[in-house]
Amino acid sequence: MTGRRRWSTDEILDTAAELLRTSDAESFSVRKLAAALGTDSSSLYRHFRNKTELLRAVADRILLAAMDGYRPQGDWKQRIAALALRLREAFGEQIELAVVWGRYGSGGTGSRLVMEELLQALRASGLPDDEVPVRYHRIVILLASLITSEAGINTVAPKEYEQGMEQFRVAVLGADPERFPALAHFARDIRPLGADRPAAFEDILAAHLAQIEAQLP
Structure with a gap:
C-alpha cells in the first residue's frame, strides 16, 4: 500500500498562498489547506504548530520576495521610501497576505531583513540611539496601516465598489x-477613500519622514 506523499514546507506555503488569493484569513483553515494538498491536518502540524504560525510564515515569504535584490541607495529618507514602496508593491500582488501581515506580523527572515534595513536607515539619519526604536515602531505601524488599508479597498468587488461610489456621491x-x-x-473636491492611493501613500510617508528630519539634533 502506497503511503501518503510528504509535502515540503515550501510546497505547503505555496499552496497556502494560493488559497489566500481567493479567500481571506478568517475563512482560511489548516483543514482546508490539508484538503487542497490531499493530506490530513496532523501532517501539517509537523511543520507549523497552529494556523497563526502558518499565516506568519506565508506573510514572511512576501517580505523575503520584497527584499530580494534590494540594495540600499541614497540617504536615509530615500532608503526608507524605497523599502516602503517595495513592500507596497509586493503585498499589492497578494492582497489577503497584506491583511495577514498587518494583523499577525512576522518573525521570519524576511521580517528581520526589513527590520534591519529600517533600523540602519534611521540610525544613519543621526537620531540618538534611544530614539531609533521608537521611530522604527511608528514607521512600521504607518506602513502596515497604509498597506492593509489599500489591500482592503482592492478586495471590494467592482459591483460593490460602484454601489459604494454612488452612496458617496449622494452623501457628499x-x-x-x-x-x-x-x-x-468642498463637496466637488472631496475624493473617496479608494481614489489616488499611490500618491496618498507617498505623501503620508514623506510627511512622516519630514517630521523625523525636523526633530533631528
Whole structure:
C-alpha cells in the first residue's frame, strides 16, 4: 500500500498562498489547506504548530520576495521610501497576505531583513540611539496601516465598489448646506477613500519622514 506523499514546507506555503488569493484569513483553515494538498491536518502540524504560525510564515515569504535584490541607495529618507514602496508593491500582488501581515506580523527572515534595513536607515539619519526604536515602531505601524488599508479597498468587488461610489456621491454632493456647510462647500473636491492611493501613500510617508528630519539634533 502506497503511503501518503510528504509535502515540503515550501510546497505547503505555496499552496497556502494560493488559497489566500481567493479567500481571506478568517475563512482560511489548516483543514482546508490539508484538503487542497490531499493530506490530513496532523501532517501539517509537523511543520507549523497552529494556523497563526502558518499565516506568519506565508506573510514572511512576501517580505523575503520584497527584499530580494534590494540594495540600499541614497540617504536615509530615500532608503526608507524605497523599502516602503517595495513592500507596497509586493503585498499589492497578494492582497489577503497584506491583511495577514498587518494583523499577525512576522518573525521570519524576511521580517528581520526589513527590520534591519529600517533600523540602519534611521540610525544613519543621526537620531540618538534611544530614539531609533521608537521611530522604527511608528514607521512600521504607518506602513502596515497604509498597506492593509489599500489591500482592503482592492478586495471590494467592482459591483460593490460602484454601489459604494454612488452612496458617496449622494452623501457628499447631496449634503444639506445648512447642516453640513463645510462638506457642501468642498463637496466637488472631496475624493473617496479608494481614489489616488499611490500618491496618498507617498505623501503620508514623506510627511512622516519630514517630521523625523525636523526633530533631528
